[in-house]
Amino acid sequence: MLTLRQIEVIRAIMVTGSIAGAAKLLNVSAPGLSRLMKYTEDSLGIRLFDRRAGRFVPTSQARNIFDLLDVVHRKIDDLQSAVAGLGRGQSQELCIASVPSIANVMVPRTVARLRQRFPDLGLDLNILKIEEAIDYLLLGRGELVAISSRFDHPLIEFEPLASGRLLCIVPETSPLAIKDKITPQEMSEYPLIGINPKDPYGAVMAAMFTDNHVDYQMNIKARFGTTVCSLVAAGLGIAIIDEFTVAHGVVRGLKSIEIDADSIFHTFIAYRKDLPLSVYAEHFRSLLRQEMNSVSSLKSPEKKTKRRNGRC
Incomplete structure (x- = not known):
């Protein structure tokens, strides 16, 4: 049975008409190709090429084999292209x-x-x-x-x-913007914008105040963090938000402050x-x-x- 490498070598010799040409096409050494070609013909028990004036000419008995080899080679090219396409995510x-x-x-x-x-x-x-x-x-x-x-x-x-923490966000112009850390008690003294306490983040937020025995009033509730950030940037209050929403400083006009409480x-x-x-x-x-x-x-x-x- 022919290997894919043997098929590649036979086709290269057929296309170029010489060992030297096939070696150049495949970017390998000519002596190695010559040995592989001799081994292939010996293994198959047939002569695939006649040597005429330094040229390799397909024998009449092997012409049908060469036609099939060319079809196989094209299919291999199609397979390699398809695999390469999968590697790039093509058609996926x-x-x-x-x-x-x-x-x-x-x-x-x-x-x-x-x-x-x-x-x-x-x-x-x-x-x-x-x-x-x-x-x-x-x-x-x-x-x-x-x-x-x-x-x-x-x-x-x-x-x-991943795990994260909730942060307090305030307008950059707020007096609170100079702080690096803020307590639930301090936050309760300002108009608070937040999310529903029934939401996962909202439950963590509510627990911060409850665990510290602090009463708070949420004047504005919003479903999405981007909306909360926009409301704070508009000067409507301060808010508690997850750190992933405000990562990399994507929301301008805000200062993020660490909360001095369990907000994980x-x-x-x-x-x-x-x-x-x-x-x-x-x-x-x-x-x-x-x-x-x-x-x-x-x-x-x-x-x-x-x-x-x-x-x-």
């Missing part, structure tokens, strides 16, 4: 979704890195409410969802993505347990985790130890 589409807080900054930055690896990959991005994520996955509309809470479901896996929250990647993720979805998941951990103010104990020991 990745369907993913995210809750707004992660979609605002983290997802676009992750997509930019994903396109560097798969430049031809098509993308279908959705922004979902938490309650929409299950239908999105179970109905096969997409492969995964970046989400801000988890719950038990027999068909959905919730994999930890967790995010997850949700996907179906019974279906494997595509290589594109796996790569997106990995890049999103890297992107979110790179901006998170939470550091693992191991990282802290290395920093104290001067190893990073």
